Amino acid sequence: MTVRPPIAARHPVRHTVHGIERVDDYAWLRADNWQEVMRDPATLAADIRGYLEAENAYTKVEMADTEALQALLFKEMRGRIKEDDSSVPAPDGPFAYATRFLEGAEQPRIVRTPRAGGAEEVLIDVDALAKGHAYYDLGGADHSPDHALMAWSYDDKGSESYTLRVRDLSTGADLDDRIETTTGGAVWSADSRTLFYTVLDDNHRPCRIYRHRVGAPTSEDVLVFEETNPGYFLGIGQTQSARYLVVDSHDHETSELHVIDAEAPDAAPRLIAPRRPAEEYDLEHNGDLFYILTNADGAEDFKIVTAPVAAPGRENWTDLVPHRSGRLILGVTLFKDFMVRLEREGGLPRIVIRALATGEEHAIAFDEEAYSLGLSEGYEFDTTVLRFTYSSMTTPSRVYDYDMAARTRVLRKEQEVPSGHDASLYVTRRIFAPAHDGETVPVSLLYRKDTPLDGSAPLLLYGYGSYGITIPASFSTTRLSLVDRGIVYAIAHIRGGKDKGFRWYAEGRREKKENSFLDFISAGEFLAKEGFTSRGRIVGWGGSAGGMLMGAVANMAPDLFGGIVAEVPFVDVLNTMLDDTLPLTPPEWPEWGNPIESEEAYRTIAGYSPYDNVAARAYPPILAVGGLTDPRVTYWEPAKWVAKLRAAKTSDSLLLLKTNMDAGHGGASGRFDSLKESAFATAFVLKVTGRA
Structure with missing residues (x-):
């Protein structure tokens, strides 16, 4: 039937x-x-x-x-997860803190062990707290410097509005x-009695930072x-030295920082x-100097400068690691005797250690x-040990x-992959696809050695290409299925990502956004030409801004694809960028352009916005996934x-919408x-490629 x-x-x-x-x-x-x-999904109108x-x-x-x-795939994916797993304990003074999963538990425990x-x-049993909730997310769990208290938060709607609590660890x-409607995180001052937190306004934007005295009424x-x-969005963090709290106000290309001495919380x-337009900076601290990562003075791929703590203005910035074009400095961490920077050059990440x-x-x-690299700074400052993944x-x-x-x-x-993983059965490669304008697009590949590369294999092509985010070539247990x-x-x-430096990002946003879509199409066409697959055998997959990418390429080159998976897809771009009441719209204008003020930006966005460019054409099979309480998309x-x-659409291809009625952006x-x-x-994917 x-x-x-x-x-x-x-x-x-x-x-x-x-007009x-x-x-x-x-x-x-x-x-x-x-x-x-x-706040309350039950209030959604009945017709919607x-x-x-x-x-x-x-x-x-x-x-x-x-x-x-689906049941078989779930069994496979679950079988690749070590259910009774835990993180490597992170030392901090008398204790080492960790996250631990029990077998069968959906959610973790936050635990600590005396180092002596x-x-x-067990400090927080999230799995126990989540019982009876369709959705439950631990927003943060930050212990006080004296290890007596823990500030922790939860969201039980999926809307990323967190309730902040304080737990007596004894x-x-x-x-x-x-404290209600916070962003989830909290930062302690040195006295272990004062908390700083960020709250959301009625439009779901983080715009105010408050100071709370433990035990006092809010x-x-x-x-x-x-x-x-x-x-601008607002947040608060802390230097690795724990001496300074950092108030960070930023959009996607401009930042401004204030600091608070953790020993003087009042x-x-x-x-x-x-703040200066299109100028970013971030800081760390050591002794009487701030170490600042910035793109100031034309340092497109960023440089590191120092500034006296007593007078940290731009006029006192001194280059420490000068700008070098093509070497993108991604982050800086300071320890007592060392500075660590994570950078990317030639598309690959690298960790560089500097003896101060x-x-x-x-x-x-x-x-x-x-490959993929990640830094885990941990809690300690006076250490020679760096943890990385x-x-x-x-x-x-x-x-x-x-x-x-x-x-x-x-x-x-x-x-650990309990069901077994033999890396020798697989091949990972990095190739470069020629783009429409002479550029080359890096492509990371994974396939089994016994997969024929004669054009007969289906291919899943994943993409994102926005906000300067680089998709790492990392391991995934679900991908193996x-x-x-x-x-x-x-x-x-x-x-639109920063895989080849900041320039790669700049050439994929605002008036140049079409490059992201054309790069993705070029990658697919090259993979077909080289025999990794063939036209019509490619399934595109992307989420959020990557979902917008999916919508755009489905409009531009529908015959290239045998399917599209668009998770929480940002596809109604023009309407969203015209609605300044939505949580992300004003902070997003530097990324996409402001179509309210600029007719040029309006026409650019209207030219690619997936929803606005839907037309009578033969679309491939499409699965769209959304979340009812998603504040982002x-x-x-x-x-x-x-x-x-x-x-x-003029084709009889499968078109499905699945909305999670109990979750938001992250599912x-x-x-x-x-x-x-x-x-x-x-x-x-397996259904539309004939591999089900």
């Missing part, structure tokens, strides 16, 4: 901006009370809920023939302190800093340097052709402790997109529930 898909009602709404009129037939899917829905549930029901029917496959010896102490009981909390520009924040006393530098070497597409994650003085490394943990079925897995490192974006696609919160979502999307 043929099941008919839901057909969304059309209620045309006319918009005129810059240009558009008609939006599905604007009604945007709830007028969206802020309230974020009815449509979303009808789409979910249709998706369930159309995917019913894969239910056994003794039993493990009794395990939470104090009366309860009505007495003091406003420390307020960001009045809606285009002092007013002190400005480092006033002598200025001598050395890099940590790695052998594989494509290494993986590749064939090598499971490895955690190393590296002695910066002795230049030796110790493997502390290797990711595709690769083991003869599917080639590829990541296209397209413009609101649920109505994929809902409107699918409604318009269904009305316009399900439990580790096994999230695997079920991965299994579902993987089953869709």
Whole structure:
């Protein structure tokens, strides 16, 4: 029996901006009370809920023939996870702190062990707290400097609005302190009695930082800093030295920092340097100097300068690590005797250690052709040990402790794959695809050695290409379920990321955004030309801004693809960038352009916005996934997109919308529930490629 898909009602709404009129037939899917829905999903209007549930029901029917496959995939994916797993303990004074999973538990425990010896102490049992909740996310768990208290937070809606609590670690009981609508994190001052936290406004933007005295009513909390520009987000962190709290106000290309002495928490924040358009900086601290990572003075790929703590303004910045074009400095961490920087050159990451006393530098070497690195600064400042994580597409994650003085490394943990993983069965490669304008696009590849490279294999092509984010060539246990079925897995490192330096990012945003889409298409065409797959055998996969990429390439080159997976896809770009009440819109204008003020930006966005460019064409099979309480990509974006696609497409290809009615941007919160979502999307890929 043929099941008919839901057909969304059309209620045309006319918009005129810059004298240009558009008609939006599905604007009604945007709830007028969206802020309230974020806090209480039950308040969603009945007609909108009815449509979303009808789409979910249709998706369930159309995917019913894969239910056994989904169960098998879930079993495979779960079998690759060590269920009773834990992180490598991070030392801090008398204790070492860690995260531990028990077998069968969806959520972790936060634990600590005395370094002098003794039993493990459970500080927070997140799995127990999550019982009875469809969604539960631990936002942060930060112990006080004296190890007596822990500030922790939770979100039980998926809307990224966290409730902050304070726990007495000697009794395990939470104090009366309860702070609502925070961003989740908190920073302690040196006295272990003063907390700093960031709150969200009615438009879900972090705009105020408050100081809270443990035990005092929240009505007495003091406003420390307020960001009045809606285009800037506000946060608070801490230097590795723990001496300074750092108030960070930023958008996607401009930042401004203030510091608070952790030993004087009542002092007013002190400005480092006033904001300048398109100039970023971040800082660390050691002794009487701040170490500042910045792109000031034309340092496109960033440089490191020092400034006196007593007078940190730009006029006193002195180059320490000068700018070198093509070497992108990603981050800097300071320890008592060493400075560590993570940088990328030639598309690959590198860790460089600098002895502060002598200025001598050395890099940590790695052998594989494509890999991923991550730093874990830990809690301690006076240490010679740096912890970092290494993986590749064939090598499971490895955690190393590296002695910066002795230049030796110790493997502390290797990711276990209980069901077994033989890296020798797989190939990982890095190739370069020629782009439309003479550039070359890096592509990371993973496939089994026995996969034929004669054009017959399906290929999954993953992409993102926004905000300067680089997709790492790292290990994934879920990915193996595709690769083991003869599917080639590829990541296209397209413009809009920083894989080839800051320039690579700049050439994939605003008026140059089309480069991201053309790079992705070029990568797919090159992979087909080289025999890794063939046209029509490629499944594109992307999420969030990567979902926008999926929508754009589906419009531009539908015949290249045999399927599209768009998770929480940012596809209604023009409408969203025209709505300055939405949480992310003003801070996003530097990334996409401001179509309210600029007709040029309006026309640029209108030219590629996936929703606005849906037309009568033969689209490939598409799976769109959304989250009802998502504050980043609101649920109505994929809902409107699918409604318009269904009305316009000329093919009988599968078109599915799945909305998680209990979660937001990140999907399900439990580790096994999230695997079920991965299994579902993987089953869709196998179904449309004939490998189900």
